[in-house]
Amino acid sequence: MSKGQQTRSTILSEAMRTASVEGFQGISIGMLADRLGMSKSGLFAHFGSKEELEKAVLDETAKRFMDAIWTPVRREPRGRPRVEALFRHWLDWTQQNDQLPGGCLFVALAADLDDKPGPVRDQLADLQRQWDAMLVRSARIAMEEGHFRADLDPRQFAYEMQGIVLGLNFYRRLLQDPAAIRRAEDAFAALLERSAA
């Protein structure tokens, strides 16, 4: 990475950390400059506006999310093993407190942005549609491999998998339920069982 790329990455890491706790309302270019001991104009050289910064945060988060999840998943055999690994690494992602102290940034932003029309909302929705498509595709491959039953609806599978992870966020972060992770794992095990061929 060049020095410019390193600086950009440092700014985005700090923005991700703060936004995971406080949402996009919680970040500003001036505040990030303060925290990082940079000049405001130095930060503006990387991101010309708050909106540009927000979009860059979403892209960077998606990139790191895919690196964290897809890289290990791809090493698993096709079909059900990949679906299981996908879930396991997704759960790990939601618990990496150093990068995202407020939990998954996408979940933190979803309910906040869903009713706010504009390019940032559209980008978040696009990224989440891509993720949904990836879950659907993984379930479909497990059907093709004969691991999941042939009459499974892979879109329904993706919906329920997403609901389990959203439930985990809710029970763990808001209700502070210590059993939340176990419940998510049990729910997913039951989903796998009733999807099996």
Place this chain on the structure above:
Amino acid sequence: MSKGQQTRSTILSEAMRTASVEGFQGISIGMLADRLGMSKSGLFAHFGSKEELEKAVLDETAKRFMDAIWTPVRREPRGRPRVEALFRHWLDWTQQNDQLPGGCLFVALAADLDDKPGPVRDQLADLQRQWDAMLVRSARIAMEEGHFRADLDPRQFAYEMQGIVLGLNFYRRLLQDPAAIRRAEDAFAALLERSAA
């Protein structure tokens, strides 16, 4: 209702509507006074601070939520019929666009407030724990009535039911998936089926 109670209720309705779209960041006493054609001091007579207003909005929303859901549910026979009615009326609640144009206020606020320690976050968590306890109790009664199997974990049932509704919010509001409601209904039908005695 006295005139004072009516005014209070009008203020809270407007605050609920706005907060369902924009979160608590989106409301202020001055802005509500503007929208309602009231004086700022008139509004302060009802709510001494922004925090007091936020707590009153949560209480009022919980009251209306229970009125909307529990009143019709209570008329159903105990056990599974009540669990089914609970889900149906909960779904209706999330779709009443006049009162809550941004969808369920609790969902809209959950990811926003979960990492913000303080009395407002605590109150939201308490209200949601009460709701979770009510779901658990309803599942337990269905077990006692012999409608649900005796080895069901009613807490797991509540977790999965909550996940289905959180998934609905996500797929409908962020992804704008027209199939979201059908998926929520199918997921719940499957949950009922595997819980049945």
